[in-house]
Amino acid sequence: MSIQKPSLPKGTRDFGPAQMARRNYILDTIKATFRLYGYQQLETPSMENLSVLTGKYGDEGDQLLFKILNSGDFLKKVKEEDLGKGAAHVLPRVAEKGLRYDLTVPFARYVVMNRNDITFPFKRYQIQPVWRADRPQKGRYREFYQCDADVVGTDSLICETEILLMIRRVFAALDLKDYDIKINNRKILTGISSVIGEPGKEGELCVAIDKLDKIGWEKVQEELSQRGFEGEAIQKLTPIIDLKGSNNEKLAYLKEFLADSEEGLKGVSELEEVFTLLAEFGENQDHVDFDVVLARGLSYYTGAIFEVKVNHVSIGSVSGGGRYDNLTGVFGLEGVSGVGFSFGVDRIYDVLDELGLFPADDMHSTSVMIGYFDEKGRDYGLKVLNSLRKAGLSAEIYPDLSKVKKQFNYADKKQIPYVMMIGDNEIAEHKVALKNLKTGEQEMHTLEEAIGIIKAS
Known part of the structure; x- marks a missing residue:
């Protein structure tokens, strides 16, 4: 019988215990923030x-x-x-x-199917894998996790403001300090398209300027002219591309630039309201950057659009989203406005890895291992083990009667910080020998003392 060599389908990967501990650190941080803001968890079928x-x-x-x-x-x-x-x-x-391609369409289907039971506005978060038959390459997989939060059934700009606050809270908890939440409004892009003399072409405009970061303004100009934009229109666009200053200065400039576009001015006033609401929360505009050329080439956004970039790392955006006015229309439920965004968990993982920001103590699951010399020690150790777990400590016992060196090697490789050795003396005195594997120190303690030391470390 030939032995089959195991393999994984292209574009998929395993997550070992160390990676799972790190992924859970990210996901637990994100979930805690979603829950704090009143979002409820939803799961839909893989297919x-x-x-x-x-x-x-x-x-x-x-x-x-x-x-x-x-x-x-x-x-x-x-x-x-x-x-x-x-x-x-x-x-x-x-x-x-x-297999589902994203979490947005299943969410829309869920809302339509359950519209009579849902309390609107409906705030949901969803963290599940999605599948795309893409060509696998570095950073692009065929199976990957999405982590979405949306609120539907309201067009209040409090929702946009809270998205800014949620992103800032998650990044603060992950100790990420150098990042920008870029924000724009689709109506502003519609207005720009109109005032440069190319009304109705905001779609093409967005697709082209979405590439500004990657190919530069010169190449974007070439693409715009290939898409039928007049030379004069492209010239009128130049000051927008070069726009600098604070968020409020940019808004002031756009009020004049978009004076002839009702839609464009509506976009400006929506953004102004988001910044006003931020102040009403008692918060500042740190990390929030009004980026007039942020386009995100997705056609269904109708209002605010977001993109989050961590600076000075090799990965691009780690989060994005926006306001959409008709998510559920395709399933026959018209006029449900919503706003949502997603965290790229795999990308955040890579950023934290690159910056060395994963906490070391979060990565080992077991706090203490019990070792012993003989069967008598093992049997006593089982009672101790039970007491440790009842005290809320993650604990295990070395299962086989083996040389002490082998037991310590096991603890070392699993990065277990403490070992409790049980011998005749310990049994006689109702104590344990607690060894700190980092410092090498070993001392006799009562079980209660030992538990206190481990919990305090």
């Missing part, structure tokens, strides 16, 4: 009906959906003449379901 998924992400997105073959004889509905008509014709006959 959705293809009818729910297709047509929501554009043609390219449809290509990247993982389809699931029907169970049983998946070919039973396929006839020979169907095969000649190509994959697009055969697909609905062999696959009715697909």
